[in-house]
Amino acid sequence: MSRIDQANQEAVKRMMLSRPVWVDVGKAIDVIPGMKKNLFLHAGPPITWDRMSGPLKGAIIGGLIYEGLAKDTEEAEKLAASGDIEFAPCHHHNAVGPMAGVTTPSQMVFIIEDKEWGGFTYSNMNEGYGKVLRYGAYDDEVINRLKWLDGVYAPVIKEAVHLAKGVDIKSIIAQALHMGDDGHNRNRATTSLFIRTIAPFVVETGWGKKTDYDAPRLDLSNVSEYFKENKATAAAEVLAFMHSNDLTSLNAIMAACKSMALAAHGIENSTIVTTMARNGTDFGIRVSSTGDKWFTAPANVPDGLYFSGFTASDANRDIGDSVITETVGIGGFAMAAAPAIVNFIGGSPADAFDATNEMFEITVAENNNFNIPAMDFKGTPTGIDVRKVVEKNIVPRINTGIAHKDPGVGQVGAGIVKPPFEMFIDALKELAR
Amino acid sequence: MEDLFKSELKVINMGLEGFAETLKERGTKVLHVRWQPPAQGNEDLLSLLDKLK
Numbered sequence: 001m002s003r004i005d006q007a008n009q010e011a012v013k014r015m016m017l018s019r020p021v022w023v024d025v026g027k028a029i030d031v032i033p034g035m036k037k038n039l040f041l042h043a044g045p046p047i048t049w050d051r052m053s054g055p056l057k058g059a060i061i062g063g064l065i066y067e068g069l070a071k072d073t074e075e076a077e078k079l080a081a082s083g084d085i086e087f088a089p090c091h092h093h094n095a096v097g098p099m100a101g102v103t104t105p106s107q108m109v110f111i112i113e114d115k116e117w118g119g120f121t122y123s124n125m126n127e128g129y130g131k132v133l134r135y136g137a138y139d140d141e142v143i144n145r146l147k148w149l150d151g152v153y154a155p156v157i158k159e160a161v162h163l164a165k166g167v168d169i170k171s172i173i174a175q176a177l178h179m180g181d182d183g184h185n186r187n188r189a190t191t192s193l194f195i196r197t198i199a200p201f202v203v204e205t206g207w208g209k210k211t212d213y214d215a216p217r218l219d220l221s222n223v224s225e226y227f228k229e230n231k232a233t234a235a236a237e238v239l240a241f242m243h244s245n246d247l248t249s250l251n252a253i254m255a256a257c258k259s260m261a262l263a264a265h266g267i268e269n270s271t272i273v274t275t276m277a278r279n280g281t282d283f284g285i286r287v288s289s290t291g292d293k294w295f296t297a298p299a300n301v302p303d304g305l306y307f308s309g310f311t312a313s314d315a316n317r318d319i320g321d322s323v324i325t326e327t328v329g330i331g332g333f334a335m336a337a338a339p340a341i342v343n344f345i346g347g348s349p350a351d352a353f354d355a356t357n358e359m360f361e362i363t364v365a366e367n368n369n370f371n372i373p374a375m376d377f378k379g380t381p382t383g384i385d386v387r388k389v390v391e392k393n394i395v396p397r398i399n400t401g402i403a404h405k406d407p408g409v410g411q412v413g414a415g416i417v418k419p420p421f422e423m424f425i426d427a428l429k430e431l432a433r
Numbered sequence: 434m435e436d437l438f439k440s441e442l443k444v445i446n447m448g449l450e451g452f453a454e455t456l457k458e459r460g461t462k463v464l465h466v467r468w469q470p471p472a473q474g475n476e477d478l479l480s481l482l483d484k485l486k
Contacts, residue, residue: 002486271485387485390478391471425478432481 004387005364007269011288012365012383015264015272015328019116020256022167025158029105032093032122036105040064041090043101043321044279045294049080049087053280055136055316058407059100060087062138066146067104073138091275091286094262095122096254096321098247099134099403099411100280107146108154112169112255117263123255125149128245134320135403135410144216148237151215152207156238160201167197169256172249173330174369177380182338183253183370184322184331185399185414187246194249195242207234250322257324264288264383271431272364273384276327276396276419280319280403283419287386287427295427297420302402304415305344316405318417323398329367329382332397332416333359337372337380341399344414355397356381362388362396386431389424 001009029035040063042056052060061076064085070076079085090097097103101124109122127145131137161167172193179189202208211231218237220227223244232240242248265274270288277284283299286292299318306312325331335342336356339349356372359381366379384396395418402413444463446453453465472478 004485387482391482393469393473428478428481428485432484 011264018260018263020259024111041103045284055403058136059102123251159205163201184325302417306413310412
């Protein structure tokens with residue numbers, strides 16, 4: 001075995017041994033290394049305000065309003081362009097965020113600890129569907145939901161996870177792949193398991209009987225007649241919100257995947273991809289043995305199905321850190337585990353098997369944690385080798401949501417996207433240097 | 434050779450999928466193998482890949 005092949009085996013071994021456990025929730029500025037008052041984190045590789053896409057700009061504008069640093073769009077845009085606000089990739093701070101990925105200093109974040117290798121990774125709270133900050137929307141509804149998430153939801157689940165003494169996210173992902181999830185676009189099983197695990201502790205928190213608190217309330221009147229007549233407790237609001245949002249678990253899963261990817265980073269001679277991320281303008285990758293260097297190229301527009309009233313002409317270029325799931329062998333790589341979502345891309349269950357099988361062509365291992373029952377429990381394809389991508393001319397397959405290209409609108413669909421091939425060629429050139 | 438075309442054809446097609454499609458349209462059993470030359474035959478990339486073996 002060559003020294004590169006040995007290094008790659010070491011990288012995927014470390015990736016698969018990583019044991020990410022959700023241990024806490026904290027305020028970004030207090031817990032994320034290097035976070036400061038005027039720093040806004042975003043998805044993807046580094047980017048300046050003038051090159052940001054519509055949805056990323058929208059999320060930055062919303063973040064500035066949420067932080068109380070701007071009172072309206074005009075003031076926020078002026079401040080964002082002034083140079084007084086710094087922007088940095090979530091990945092530079094061991095964090096990840098879906099879609100725009102904007103994480104502001106006051107936002108509450110999941111804290112994931114790698115119990116095998118040590119260290120922490122982070123992700124913000126998932127806001128649910130529709131008009132949300134991560135898709136670039138920022139009206140009052142969006143800002144109020146953020147206030148509820150940080151003022152009620154986060155404190156409740158923080159107390160709950162302390163009572164639970166941590167939640168093993170890797171185990172949840174492994175089980176969910178046996179229940180029809182891919183771990184990226186379909187999260188119904190991961191979220192169900194997440195709720196099952198944390199619900200008893202949510203009820204046991206000090207918020208279990210609390211019906212009055214100083215933050216915007218979550219309206220449950222459309223959930224049941226019961227809540228039209230009775231004031232919900234904070235715990236009931238939290239559990240109802242989790243149930244209404246299949247993406248509840250996604251951000252914690254992403255932070256767990258970041259933990260696994262970090263474990264494989266920095267192995268001398270390794271050609272394994274340890275970061276894939278998009279900011280809505282550029283796609284970027286990083287490789288285990290090439291340090292913090294990004295290899296970037298213009299991001300593609302996803303191919304997918306659109307919500308009623310929207311078409312491909314509304315779509316922004318690919319955006320988000322959620323492709324960290326594919327980086328560690330789930331998401332599009334585990335498509336064969338999730339036949340229920342193949343209609344997202346107008347395909348058949350056979351296409352899902354083809355997608356997973358194709359990813360074995362560009363990876364170096366079968367995952368020993370995540371497997372697919374319908375493929376005789378074969379492990380998912382794991383550890384993308386830059387050399388194989390270039391040699392086979394096959395790029396990683398990515399499942400994704402689709403954001404509107406304009407700020408303030410939100411999600412318009414979901415589908416699949418191909419990363420640009422040029423990044424892998426640039427990485428190969430650097431590796432051969 | 435003559436016997437070949439008198440018996441039922443079972444074809445393995447490599448590379449261009451169009452050949453497989455045409456045969457399929459005529460009712461021939463075809464197994465298509467998706468194959469392309471390594472690094473699309475690009476000499477520069479092949480030499481880089483050679484260095485990284």
